[in-house]
Amino acid sequence: MKLGKTALAFILGTVAIGAFLIWRGISPGGFSTDHIVDVTVPELTAQAAHGEALFAENCAACHGENAGGSKQGPPLIHRIYKPNHHGDQAFLIAASQGVRAHHWAFGNMPPVDGVSSREIANITAYVREVQKANGIF
Numbered sequence: 001m002k003l004g005k006t007a008l009a010f011i012l013g014t015v016a017i018g019a020f021l022i023w024r025g026i027s028p029g030g031f032s033t034d035h036i037v038d039v040t041v042p043e044l045t046a047q048a049a050h051g052e053a054l055f056a057e058n059c060a061a062c063h064g065e066n067a068g069g070s071k072q073g074p075p076l077i078h079r080i081y082k083p084n085h086h087g088d089q090a091f092l093i094a095a096s097q098g099v100r101a102h103h104w105a106f107g108n109m110p111p112v113d114g115v116s117s118r119e120i121a122n123i124t125a126y127v128r129e130v131q132k133a134n135g136i137f
Contacts, residue, residue, distance in 0.1 A: 035104070037075045039066040042133035044126065051126030054119050058112050059095075067127055074104040076127050077134050091124045092117060 044052060055067065062073030069075030080086065080103050093099065098111040115123075131137060 033069075033071060035074055035078075036064060036069040037077055037134075039068040039075075039077050039130060040133050041066050041130055044129055047122055048126040048129040051119075051122035051124065054115070055123050055126050058115050058119075059123065062106075062109075067130060073106050073109075077131055077136060079136055081127070081131065082136055083128065083131075088121075088124050088128075091127070092120050095120045095123070 041052075055063075056065075059067070060070075062070060063076050064070035064073070067076035069078075074080075090099075094109055095112045095115055096117065099109045101108050
């Protein structure tokens with residue numbers, strides 16, 4: 001099978017990008033932490049307070065303390081996750097089914113095992129209240 005110049009360029013470009021991301025991830029310092037944000041947490045409603053505890057237990061390892069991001073995952077307190085761009089249903093789908101990487105270079109997000117739809121709604125309420133307190137609405 002003979003590849004055309006366009007197909008070969010595409011393959012080489014894809015391999016180069018992949019190699020760079022792997023190199024960047026394993027090099028000293030790893031991925032940049034420029035995406036990590038300082039977050040102000042407001043006084044929370046009862047639902048959001050319950051969501052805060054669930055977030056800490058199920059999400060903070062990747063999305064950081066108070067959803068401010070970490071080396072493993074993006075901040076949810078970010079304009080990308082405004083309700084008009086990623087609605088509440090997007091959070092439900094991401095947590096229950098996983099989601100392919102599309103905004104950040106952290107890789108795909110796997111589903112979060114053992115978290116119910118109701119618990120995801122509480123987590124979402126927490127994220128939304130913190131977003132609003134940080135000017136993201």
